[in-house]
Amino acid sequence: MSDQMETAPGAGPDFDPAASSLNGEVDPAVMEELLGIRSSIDNFDATLVYLLAERFKATQRVGYLKARHKLPASDPGREAAQIQRLHRLAREAHLDPVFAEKFLNFIIDEVIRHHQAISESHATDDAAAPAPAHQGGQS
Numbered sequence: 522m523s524d525q526m527e528t529a530p531g532a533g534p535d536f537d538p539a540a541s542s543l544n545g546e547v548d549p550a551v552m553e554e555l556l557g558i559r560s561s562i563d564n565f566d567a568t569l570v571y572l573l574a575e576r577f578k579a580t581q582r583v584g585y586l587k588a589r590h591k592l593p594a595s596d597p598g599r600e601a602a603q604i605q606r607l608h609r610l611a612r613e614a615h616l617d618p619v620f621a622e623k624f625l626n627f628i629i630d631e632v633i634r635h636h637q638a639i640s641e642s643h644a645t646d647d648a649a650a651p652a653p654a655h656q657g658g659q660s
């Protein structure tokens with residue numbers, strides 16, 4: 522119990538949070554401040570990985586649903602609505618909307634590649650599709 526939550530999620534022997542090319546080049550007080558900020562960055566990056574993993578789990582279910590029902594991998598109308606919404610959210614959050622759009626398009630392109638792969642394997646092997654996942658209800 523005493524040493525719970527001592528380390529950030531994803532910390533491990535493969536990651537040195539103090540790794541830097543600046544070691545020995547910078548005032549130690551500046552380095553300490555930099556490492557403090559970097560520990561927040563490490564937490565954000567870990568969260569991003571978990572968020573992306575959850576998003577891909579959801580889109581994988583869409584991929585199997587589309588393959589089962591022979592629907593096209595991409596849905597340009599949906600994407601246009603997502604991008605419009607993302608622009609608004611980005612502006613509200615003071616994030617560059619152009620960057621937000623590029624980021625979403627980067628992810629969606631990968632999702633579409635996954636959908637196409639699922640559809641191709643589904644065409645040759647229907648058994649490849651897992652049973653639809655439970656919609657574990659959170660009330």
Ligand SMILES: O=C(O)C(=O)C[C@]1(C(=O)O)C=C[C@@H](O)C=C1
Pocket residue numbers: 580583584594595596597599600628629632633636
């Ligand atoms: O919602 C869908 O139909 C999806 O396939 C998911 C998704 C996305 O990643 O958000 C991906 C491709 C489509 O063009 C639109 C949206």
